[in-house]
Structures are given as structure tokens and as C-alpha cells.
Amino acid sequence: MQASLVSSIYKNFLGHAPDWYKQTIITFMVINPLIFMVSPFAAGWLLVAEFIFTLAMALKCYPLQPGGLLLIQALFIGMTSPEHMMHEIETNIEVLLLLVFMVAGIYFMKDLLLFLFTKLVIKVKNKTVLSLCFMAASAVLSAFLDALTVVAVIIAVGLGFYTIYHRVASGREFQSEHDHTADDEISAPNHGDLDKFRAFLRNLMMHSAIGTALGGVMTMVGEPQNLIIADKAAWGFGEFFLRMSPVTLPVFICGLLTALTLEKTGWFGYGAQMPKSVRSILIDYDSHMDAERTPRDNARLTLQALIGVWLVVGLAFHLAAVGLIGLSVIVLATSASGVIEEHALGKAFEEALPFTALLCVFFGVVAVIIDQGLFQPVIDWVLTYEGKTQLVMFYLANGVLSMVSDNVFVGSVYITEVTTALQKGAITRDQFDMLAVAINTGTNLPSVATPNGQAAFLFLLTSAIAPLLRLSYGRMVYMALPYTFVLTIVGLVTTYFVLFDATEMLYNLHLINHHLEMPGAVEGSH
Incomplete structure (x- = not known):
């Protein structure tokens, strides 16, 4: 009786998740308290790694349950407090x-969004141009709106397209009720087109997600940490954009060129074309909706x-x-x-x-x-450097930490530390301005490497559309890899070679304006 009860409890635990996954989570919960007793610092990093594991396995089990269990245990053993x-x-x-x-x-607002984007997808037949349109639109919107909002729009559009084709491929009418999560009713000839359409939509989702990062880094409203950085630096909207532009504008251009290259070459899972049967269905749907409206x-x-x-x-x-x-x-x-x-x-x-x-x-x-002070050693180490090297190290340190943690948290911690250093006189205002740029770009650009880094990416991974498109954690990392490389390298190069000179130029312009505003400045300038 007891053995049967234990077996039933185990089967209920995390539902239909694989046995190896259940056993892994149980192992985590057994070893965490033991390691915490030996080294709280090591236990803290282990918890972060375990949480990342639950995110990576999101298609096996939604991360809320295993991640929540690990956090509840962490609260009980004293890693942090409620x-x-x-x-x-x-x-x-x-x-x-x-x-x-x-x-x-x-x-x-999905009716309007589906109406507008259906027209766009039907009218723009060139996949490369369409990808650039999605990326550029996501970037522009993210510069003024929040990246999460933009990703929510793109998910709604992608899900709309998917359900339309899935419904028709299953032999149903456009407006009929249908379970688009099951492929049982789809005929064998349509399975191939469905897989190609999934790949096509994955491409658009990833291009758009990267676009939110390209636009979000540019302005003080693009990401939550941008607002914090702008507040600490006392920068307005225009000054924030101007100070970031030596890094963000080259990165934006290179991001578009990367999308162009990926679509032309088909590398990293890109270049997927919309099947003719799918395009035909979308055209019929558009005509049907126009006629029935x-x-x-x-x-x-x-x-x-x-x-x-x-x-x-x-x-x-x-x-x-x-x-x-x-x-x-x-x-x-x-x-x-x-x-x-x-x-x-x-x-x-x-x-x-x-x-x-x-x-x-x-x-x-x-x-x-x-x-547990997990990031403190890195912060202390980076502050030991000076000049351009310090800029590069701040950029890289922010980037690496943002890949495993939330970029909002990383940016907030670093800008607070740098502000404290400025107040203590450890750095000059010029240094502070350049470091603020390095922190902002460092948290926003390399963080595209994993869904952990940006809430918008994590939202996409855990959304309803991800399992439909077979967009797993590993596939997101793989498809983001070329962008991670290009954005990180271009950001690093411009931080080292362009940012210092651009900041000095801005400082000189500020002095000139200040001089011209002083009484008698015009006469003195002659």
C-alpha cells in the first residue's frame, strides 16, 4: 500500500515530464542544502545554473514548477528571504x-494586427525583404515602446498565421473551432508544408526578437535598465540617444546586414521560404475576410x-x-x-x-x-582597470553576466556601483559617462545569446507559440548565435575605438555651448 502510494506520488510529480528530468530536479533539491552548508557562494551559483537548466528544458516542463520548487527550498534554507x-x-x-x-x-487588438500583417506578408513576397521589414519595425517600435510589448505583438501575429493554416490544413473552415496544438487531423501531404511553415515563422520570430534588442538599446525607454541608467546619469531622451549612438548605430546596421546574410545563405536555420500552399491559404483568408467584413x-x-x-x-x-x-x-x-x-x-x-x-x-x-554576492567579485575586479581597457572590461563583464541573469538586474547593479565610485571621487564625470554607455550596451547586446538575458526573449520561449514552432531553448540559442557574435564584436570594437573619441567630442561641444551662454562670451570668442 505504501509502495503504491509513493509510486503514485512520483507519477504525479511534474506530470508527464520524462523520468530523467524528474530525477534531476529531485537530485538538485537533495544536494543544494548540503552544498549551502559548505559554501553559500557555490550554492548560489549552483542554484542559478539549475534555474537556467529549467529554462532550457521549457518544452519538457514549464519552468514555473521546477524553478519554483528550487526557489522555495532556497528561501527555507536561507539563501535569501521572502x-x-x-x-x-x-x-x-x-x-x-x-x-x-x-x-x-x-x-x-489582434484583429487589426492580423489584418495589417497579413497584408504585409501577402504583398512582400521576397523573404529577405520581409525579414528586414520585421526586424526594422521591431527595432523602431522597441526604441519607443517596451520590447515585451513588441514581442507580444509579433507572437500574436505569428500565432494568427499558424492557426489559420493549421485550421485549413485540417480540413476546416476559416472561422470554425479547432485545436491547433494537435496535428492528428492534418493529412500526410500537408505535414511537409507545415514543417516548412514552422521554419518560416521561426525565422520571423527570431529576426523580430533580435530587432527588439537592436532598438531597445538606443533610447532611455527601450529597456527598463535604460531608464535607471538615464536617471543616474541625468540624461534626457535626446542626450541618451546621442551618447549611445557611436555604438548603437553601427550595431543596428550590422544587425540588418547579418539578417540579410543569414537569409541569403540559409545558415543557422534561416532562409526558410513560405510554401506556396500556405501563401495560397493566406491569400484566400484575406479575400474571405475582406468579403465577409x-x-x-x-x-x-x-x-x-x-x-x-x-x-x-x-x-x-x-x-x-x-x-x-x-x-x-x-x-x-x-x-x-x-x-x-x-x-x-x-x-x-x-x-x-x-x-x-x-x-x-x-x-x-x-x-x-x-x-550571496555572486556578482560582487566580478564588479570589484573590473573596477581595478583604467581607461579604454576599463570600458572594454565593463562591456564584457556586463555581457557575460547578462547571458546568465536578467540584464535589468545586471545593469542596475553596475550603474549603482559606478555612481558610488563617482560620488567618492574614484572616477571622473567623463569616465562615468563612458562607463554608463558601456554598461547599457553591454547589458543589451550580448544578452541576446540566451533567453535568460532579456525578458522579451524569455517571454517568447515560454509563450504558446514556441512549442507549436518547435522553438526550444537550444534552438533559440543556436539561431541567435550569429547575432550574438556580430552584435557583441561590433559593440566591443566601437566601445574601444569610437566611444572615447565621441565622448570627448560631446564634452568639448558642451564646453563651447557653456562658453557661448556666458555673459560676454561672444565678444571674448573674437
């Missing part, structure tokens, strides 16, 4: 509100477009916190569309809430990183 974890959550409340409300808001449908699209304008304006001018703007989108879009039932509203939150819970677990891991 109060510190709560503090990290409160610090990042805007990110959580963004996930809860903005992603749901995008859900209620009623005046009420047109009114709905028009109102969604106006709400989209409000979304862009509200975010670009920071009229409210991003999450609150997302909440306003939900209220406006549902009111305009006539969605007033509670169960209809609930569907919009299904995508974001699991990831929101996972992100809270992640913030608990961040609390462990801080309490």
Missing part, C-alpha cells in the same frame, strides 16, 4: 503590470487603429506607467468591441499570467544573487 524577494518584485512592479495588462491589451467589423478595426495610436502616443510620451496604459487599452478595446462577459475577458490573460508567475520566481533568484 522580504528581499518581495522587495525585488516591488522594484519591478511596472514590468509585472506590463505583462498582466499590456499582453492582454494586445490580445484584444461587415460595417461593424470595419468600425471595430477603425477603433482598434485609434486605440493603437493612443498606445504609441501614451508610451512614447510616458503619459503613465506601461502597465496602466495596457489596462487602458483593455478597457477601450473591449468597450469598443462589445466584449463584456467575464469569461471572454479571461482568455486574454491566459498567455501572460503563467509567465508573470515565472518572472516572480526569477526575481527570487535575483534576490539570491544579491544576498
